[in-house]
Amino acid sequence: MANIRIWLKYDGTDFHGYQIQKNGITVQELIEKAIEKITGAKTPVIGCSRTDAGVHAYMYAANFRSDTKIPDKKLPVALNTALPDTIRVYKAERVSDDFHATFSATEKTYEYTIDTNEIADPFLKRYAWHYNYFVDSKRMKEGARYLIGKHDFTAFMASGGQTKTTVRTVKNIEITEKDKVITIKITADGFLYNMVRIIAGTLVYCGAGKLTPEDVGRILESKDRKEGGITAPPEGLKLISVVYEE
Amino acid sequence: MANIRIWLKYDGTDFHGYQIQKNGITVQELIEKAIEKITGAKTPVIGCSRTDAGVHAYMYAANFRSDTKIPDKKLPVALNTALPDTIRVYKAERVSDDFHATFSATEKTYEYTIDTNEIADPFLKRYAWHYNYFVDSKRMKEGARYLIGKHDFTAFMASGGQTKTTVRTVKNIEITEKDKVITIKITADGFLYNMVRIIAGTLVYCGAGKLTPEDVGRILESKDRKEGGITAPPEGLKLISVVYEE
DSSP states (O other): OEEEEEEEEEOGGGSSOSSOOTTSOOHHHHHHHHHHHHHSSOOOOEESOOOOTTOEEEEEEEEEEEOOOSOTTTHHHHHHHTSOTTEEEEEEEEEOTTOOTTTTEEEEEEEEEEEOSSSOOTTTTTTSEEOOSOOOHHHHHHHHGGGSEEEEOGGGOOTTOOOSOOEEEEEEEEEEEETTEEEEEEEESOOOTTHHHHHHHHHHHHHTTSSOHHHHHHHHHHTOGGGSOOOOOGGGEEEEEEEEOO | OEEEEEEEEEOGGGSSOSSOOTTSOOHHHHHHHHHHHHHSSOOOOEESOOOOTTOEEEEEEEEEEEOOOSOTTTHHHHHHHTSOTTEEEEEEEEEOTTOOTTTTEEEEEEEEEEEOSSSOOTTTTTTSEEOOSOOOHHHHHHHHGGGSEEEEOGGGOOTTOOOSOOEEEEEEEEEEEETTEEEEEEEESOOOTTHHHHHHHHHHHHHTTSSOHHHHHHHHHHTOGGGSOOOOOGGGEEEEEEEEOO
16 A cells, blocks of 8 residues: 655644544544545544644645555545645655654744734734733743753653653744744754643743743753743644655 | 724624624624623714625724723723624724714725635635636736726626715725735725725736736726626735824
8 A cells, every 4th residue: 555645734723633532623533534535445644743722734744555546646636625624735645655744754843923912913813822911032032042952851841742752852943023923933853742832831931021041941951841831822833844854 | 972983903704794784793783882881881883994794804993972981091901801802902092073984084905815826725714715726916917007096996896885976096006926825905095895806806807817907997997897807705805904184
């Protein structure tokens, strides 16, 4: 059977996250149903990331095994007719048999958006955390510097994650601000469970003066989740790219 | 009683337009209820534009008469607590007694967005018209030139509008394109009913080769709605500014 990789995009607002669960409709479930509908075969799908309810994906990779005769070029359109319009498949391609959407990823980039305006923007409601306090993005940048590099990120991991090691390499954190809307763009070789949301919560607390930039370094070194800031809400989070070494 | 102007923003997806009607929840109705809730008095509100169901407002002006003792500075927050979070009031200010949100407007600017990508962007679903054909935005610009200036726009008016004159002055039309998403920004001293949506539909047909740029001029001169292009769907439309001479 061929190993097929698909690239997709989804607005996570109305879903209970990516991964199949009992209590709500998930992206994985809808994709598996769509594949079954067009190929006739029950097909488990492996996703590149376990995004939570409300989290979005601007570019998401998944793979599955299938002996479908539908050519790669026609697969996206076929799948899209069987999916709700908040999920769109852009591309399908055959990959080597050992490709695994989670484990083959060498780099991921997430964006986290915070609307710090006193009055929330209705157009950002689904896509940003409304945090109605003064946040100094320069101070956030100072705090973020402590996180760059290869570290044990236990202090920035929620319980419930399954991982062999808590060491990750954060390659870059870019913080930009426009009209009091702050965006944190973070690239790493991988992320622990809720890591971006905890980093976002911690850096926002740093920018708001509840933590010093040095505290961010201290929290990292503590390896203790209790030392960190809050887990920022899901709606501000968006997976924007996944890189695979070919 | 004071004449109070408010500035607001709303995501129109879930509303049956601005103006009160029997068959659905409207922005006007919700604002009037919010004012009644905080002032105790039934208060009719005058809006700057009769936006249709699904149309958005990035900046919208309205006025009402009230003897409320709530200071202007506190009015937005008070109103927002009584409104759904898809409508936000940003500013309230006393204006001269003869101010009228519709008739005192000297200029309005609308933006219309078209997603011409083969596969629709889930994040633009609520905010753009997905038109899955090749559209040449240069050709749209050529067609748009015929509309600039003072003209009788009868051919670009839907029935059902109430207006003394069908003459309007279009001051500017700016067409931009990025990643196959085309935006038409149009400024005029006023607009007829559905005028922006009919202009958008006609210019898109021009860009798609169904009409020539010269046809756009011919349609304008015909003063006949039947000659024009389709009325583009509401979700792509957004009021972005209203100007008043003070």
